[in-house]
Amino acid sequence: MPEQPFTYPEVGATRADTAPAGYHRFRHRRPIGHGRALFDRAADHVLGFGMQRGVGILRHTDTEAARPGTELTVRLGFGPFGFTAPCRVVYVLDEPNRRGFAYGTLPGHPEIGEELFAVEFDPTDDTVYGLVTAFSRPGAWYVRLGGPVVRLIQRWFAHRYLRTLPTSN
Structure with a gap:
């Protein structure tokens, strides 16, 4: 079965500091502690989909750790008002001071x-800092209808993702 295409042409654009034209962008970065050991633990957590597991949205992933091409599904919403959202890992950061x-x-x-x-x-x-950044625009009528509320929910999730990270004592 052929791979589904991404729904946007700007694949990989989260590497840049600005969003592509026509998208809403957000960035949330906060310190979680100090030390190389914490950085390594937190990186393992992120690459093992720990943020998504930690907030309870991960439903399925093809691999235990993030790799380019890994497909995953997350469940978004509240109670019966939810939906499954398919995604694919675009790239993995594996730099001395940045992983994700x-x-x-x-x-x-x-x-x-x-x-x-x-x-x-x-x-x-x-x-050590945790970081969640994104660019997005509505893809479904109900997201378009939600407008600013949807952006508030995205930011709320970003804060929750970062709270799943290990911290230094």
Whole structure:
């Protein structure tokens, strides 16, 4: 069976500091603690889909850890008012001071866009940061109808994702 195409042409654009034209962008970054050991633990958590598992939305993934091409589904919504959203990992960050992955939306996802989940290590002061950044636009009528409320929910999820990360004691 051929691979489903992404629902947007700007695949990989979360690598940039700006969103492609026509998309809403958000970025949430916060310190979670200090030290290389924490960075390594947090990176393992992110790459093992720990953020999605931690907020209870992960339904299925092809691999235990994020790899380019891994397909996953998340369940979004509240109670009976939810939907399954298919995604695919676009790229994996495996840099000395930055690790994580981005996934993009596939047909059937109510939004169109990409989201990056990462941890960053600042070697100047040993601070470890959690990062969630995304660009998106409505892909379904009900998301369009939700307007600003949908963006508030995205930000709420970003805060919840970062709360799943391990912290230093």
